[in-house]
Amino acid sequence: MADSLYTSWGRFPQIAQQGRRLEWRGDTLPEPLAGTNSLLPYGNGRSYGDVCLNRGGTVIDTRSLNRFISFDAETGVLRCESGVLLSQILELCVPNGWFLPVSPGTRYVTIGGALANDVHGKNHHKAGTLGCYVRALELLRSDGSRQVCTPEENTELFAATIGGLGLTGLVTWVEIALRQIDGPLLQEESIKFANLQEFFRLSELSDTDYEFTVAWIDCIAKGASLGRGLFSRANHTDGRSKADGADRGPRVSVPFQPPFSLINRLSLKAFNAFWYNRQRRKQQTRTVHYRPFFYPLDAIGDWNRIYGPRGMLQYQCVLPGEDGRDVLRKMLSDIASKGNGSFLVVLKIFGDRESPGILSFPRPGVTLALDFANSPEVFRLLDRLDAMTREVGGAVYPAKDARMSAESFQSYFPRWEEFAGFIDPAFSSSFWRRVTGDEL
């Protein structure tokens, strides 16, 4: 397959995606390229599966829409074009004492992409999703109209566009409310836990006093150690940083794609045991800069290459209620018994702050995220996980999905038909056609 300019981060599915660039926010929408019949905005290609792809259609490349419009250093209100990267926002606002109200695990996503996937972060239990902090956005529709949507104005279109996967039109600019900080550092405690029971207890103890909580778990450990890991809890702190220089990007990169996946039973087992045992003490505290704290994987450029030419599949689900905890245990046993999984398996408790987005993914419960090297066996495993997620009324994150069935999607997002009414008639995506049963 020829290397396309437009890929998704998981490198699966791989399609020859064509795109057209939009240079200025005042420009009209481009026509789909010859032989294609629909449009889809494309940001920085960091969603894992096919929400950012449009097979047989055209993507609108928004890289050039990376201009700031206004920033009030007194109130922390920022307005910028949709193609601005979160890394660029941080470079601007951190020296002025402001931070993103919600941040995903990479800073190399556009604000438009973050909004379209209604991203969440380690502070979901307190802060909700990014969509909760969007004050206004402008939507350019294929009929040529421009609609400013806010929580008070054009509210339905606003709710459809937050988490709307780019399908409601092209977002040209976004206005968000930032969060005040005293400096670029965080005070982080890392606590070792022996099993799932302890994870849930630590979460309950920590979620009130700590703005950021997340856990890494050893996905290979079985039996009494099932779900052992390291619990991280942190708050912003006012300490001064010795090295808050400019953002120089990744320090090392994966220079090329190996001919096969480097993630296998052996490397997984070794890494997970090493990582769990690296921390000797039960609890340790450190002061850490926001970049390694929020974006550990951004330090390694092109890390997705380690999964080889077939790419990887991400899976993130949320499981609500008491039943969700039992199901999580079943899922982890299934994953551990096959020796599948990844280096970075993450657990977190979502809070109950509701997002305005109709298709928003987070909801109260426990969320599990991990990735797998692409193989036929993994597809079967993920189908089993989907069945378990459906059973407890949970959901799977579209931003990370490349394979869920239409049946699963429609059970996870019962308001999908209501949402469909807001889709721009000229817009579509590979993901949307798949999960609505219109395969193309």
Next chain:
Amino acid sequence: MSQVLVIGAGSAIAEAAARIYAGRGDRLFLVARDAARLDIIADDLRVRGAEQVDVLAADLTDRDRHAEIIAAAIDAMPELDVVLVAYGVLPDQGSCQQNVEDALYSIDVNFLSVIAFLTPLVNQLEERAKGTVAVISSVAGDRGRQSNYVYGAAKSGLDVFLQGLRNRLDKSCVHVLTIKPGFVDTPMTAHIPERGLLWAQPEDIAAGIVTAIDKRRNVVYLPGFWALIMLIIRSIPEAIFKKLNL
């Protein structure tokens, strides 16, 4: 703090360079054809930290406006440290061969209008005995090739003009920089379908330009490997070169 005049500020390379100056807290004066786009860029540069940004919408092929542009820029920025000339068109070689008007238009934009603009401007700088004039030329000016020799001829003429200026102004402490970018991924080149290893991003070219201005370099190829490529291209004997398909 520097005072920077950018001519052709709507180009992707110029915009990226202006962002670097804005980040340093410099003062900018932007000239481009499209008033709405100028305002968009100016807002962005203010947010990025520029001390002051003024704009003027003008078409540089309209020589009657050159005096006005220079006067307005010096009025807004009396110290005028840097002038970056970044406008130009990449004509379609095929239509230049069929249509004399197309060929002459590209010579007018890329060569004549630049000379017309620089001539009165450098006289002012010479009088004040300070400042840097940085002009974006192209690797295409290093040797005529069948695929773009009309564009190349304009840039080649520009290179010689700048050499002369540099020689003349050296004693006045006015510095002249010739910038020769290779393939850059910008709207000007968006119609070229292939994108290979030789292609660079406008941000990288802009960083190279600002460094070259800071270091008072004379001629820079950007990215630097183009110096080697063009050395090889220039040293091929004409008897062989004329048979090549470049």
